Amino acid sequence: MTEQGVGRVLVIGAGLGGLTLAHALVRAGLDVRVYEADDGSGERFQGYRIGLAEPGLTALRASLPQRLYEMVEATSGGLTGPGLLFDEQLTVLSRDLDGPVEGSRAVDRQVLRRILLGDLGDRVTHGKRLTGVAEGAGVRSAHGTEGAGGSVTARFADGTQATGAVLVGADGGNSVVRRHLVPEVGLVESDLCGAMGRTTITDRFLRLVPGRGTMVKGREVTLMLGRMQFDREPSAAAADLVPGLDMPYRDSYVRWVLLVPPGHPAATDPGSAGEDARELVLELIEGWHPDLRDLVRSADMSAVGRSKIYDRPMPPWPVGRITLLGDSAHLTLASGGNGANTAMQDAVRLSARLAEAHRGERDLLSALGAYQDDLLERGNAAVQFGKEALKRFVPPRPQETR
Numbered sequence: 001m002t003e004q005g006v007g008r009v010l011v012i013g014a015g016l017g018g019l020t021l022a023h024a025l026v027r028a029g030l031d032v033r034v035y036e037a038d039d040g041s042g043e044r045f046q047g048y049r050i051g052l053a054e055p056g057l058t059a060l061r062a063s064l065p066q067r068l069y070e071m072v073e074a075t076s077g078g079l080t081g082p083g084l085l086f087d088e089q090l091t092v093l094s095r096d097l098d099g100p101v102e103g104s105r106a107v108d109r110q111v112l113r114r115i116l117l118g119d120l121g122d123r124v125t126h127g128k129r130l131t132g133v134a135e136g137a138g139v140r141s142a143h144g145t146e147g148a149g150g151s152v153t154a155r156f157a158d159g160t161q162a163t164g165a166v167l168v169g170a171d172g173g174n175s176v177v178r179r180h181l182v183p184e185v186g187l188v189e190s191d192l193c194g195a196m197g198r199t200t201i202t203d204r205f206l207r208l209v210p211g212r213g214t215m216v217k218g219r220e221v222t223l224m225l226g227r228m229q230f231d232r233e234p235s236a237a238a239a240d241l242v243p244g245l246d247m248p249y250r251d252s253y254v255r256w257v258l259l260v261p262p263g264h265p266a267a268t269d270p271g272s273a274g275e276d277a278r279e280l281v282l283e284l285i286e287g288w289h290p291d292l293r294d295l296v297r298s299a300d301m302s303a304v305g306r307s308k309i310y311d312r313p314m315p316p317w318p319v320g321r322i323t324l325l326g327d328s329a330h331l332t333l334a335s336g337g338n339g340a341n342t343a344m345q346d347a348v349r350l351s352a353r354l355a356e357a358h359r360g361e362r363d364l365l366s367a368l369g370a371y372q373d374d375l376l377e378r379g380n381a382a383v384q385f386g387k388e389a390l391k392r393f394v395p396p397r398p399q400e401t402r
């Protein structure tokens with residue numbers, strides 16, 4: 001089957017998009033290998049929950065083995081109830097804040113990633129940092145004109161390499177694969193800085209986020225609060241639903257993100273983690289209500305950090321056996337709350353096109369061309385949506401208020 005079909009698909013990056021793609025391809029009967037830079041011994045800083053709405057949830061349902069999808073449901077949390085807008089002293093300004101759409105679920109990024117690693121076994125190799133890619137001679141072509149017979153090679157920092165029929169760059173915002181395809185396209189700085197963390201839920205902190213989300217609007221900065229209340233504690237759910245799945249104990253928490261606006265000295269700082277980042281937040285919310293200050297003070301210090309915020313739309317590239325998925329193709333501002341959702345939708349769309357080629361229903365490069373058209377249209381719309389959404393989080397600059 002494989003020899004007549006598409007051949008091996010190499011996926012670079014075991015993030016949310018790459019792992020969803022791997023499951024979708026396995027389900028479609030294709031041969032897939034995933035290569036991840038992290039060595040797998042620890043977790044990168046990923047201290048936030050994300051909201052998954054319909055494109056993402058549908059994609060996961062369509063891709064994952066049923067028991068893993070049940071784990072997603074069991075370990076997610078509802079996003080219902082009023083979206084609150086507070087001032088710095090917790091006076092309610094609105095109970096009707098825009099937020100995640102009805103039916104969205106909050107998921108912890110690390111927990112979701114552990115679930116997505118389930119059942120893939122040795123199809124995923126950690127400690128493989130991609131340094132370069134090369135397509136076999138004669139493979140690259142104009143849009144959709146060439147058939148099977150070529151290959152693509154991935155080179156890794158440890159000196160090894162892997163060869164397959166198709167390579168998918170799911171290697172995130174700073175993608176090596178994207179730089180290979182469109183070296184001229186770089187990240188766009190938003191001139192904003194975000195500092196974020198998570199704090200274990202107590203009744204006092206839960207009152208700050210009774211519904212689907214809370215925004216605290218200060219004169220200079222905005223604090224976003226989101227609730228990650230696991231329907232079932234993840235390690236207990238795993239023991240019951242997917243015995244053997246590697247899942248740490250995790251308390252429910254409130255995720256907070258402080259947006260430092262353009263023009264503020266802290267917005268140009270490249271970023272820091274831990275104590276420095278928390279001190280910056282406390283300095284910027286000086287004089288705010290004690291519940292808000294204590295929320296930040298009580299943070300889990302392993303998950304506090306700050307970074308600059310980027311996005312990047314994407315132009316077309318010549319269709320070949322190397323393609324992109326997720327943040328590597330369309331890095332969106334976190335304000336859109338749509339990056340993971342879009343990446344997961346990319347995964348099912350790409351898998352469907354590759355399955356058509358695998359079954360001989362269409363030429364491989366025409367399948368990849370059709371995927372690219374769809375990816376760019378949805379991805380660039382997602383980037384634009386994130387830009388628009390940012391406006392409601394950023395207080396006007398002082399001169400604009402006069």
Ligand SMILES: Cc1cc2nc3c(=O)[nH]c(=O)nc-3n(C[C@H](O)[C@H](O)[C@H](O)COP(=O)(O)OP(=O)(O)OC[C@H]3O[C@@H](n4cnc5c(N)ncnc54)[C@H](O)[C@@H]3O)c2cc1C
Pocket residue numbers: 012013014015016017018035036037038048049050051052056128129130131170171172173174175176196257325326327328334336337338339340341342343
């Ligand atoms: C604060 C914040 C909040 C967010 N909230 C939401 C939300 O509510 N909803 C939503 O839909 N999205 C949200 N997002 C966006 C979402 O997290 C991303 O869009 C999503 O993780 C993208 O998935 P990905 O697979 O493309 O990339 P990633 O998940 O970043 O995975 C990329 C993987 O590639 C690996 N990698 C990188 N370089 C290499 C290399 N050279 N070789 C091999 N492997 C490599 C990385 O280690 C990583 O594992 C948020 C983002 C942020 C920052």
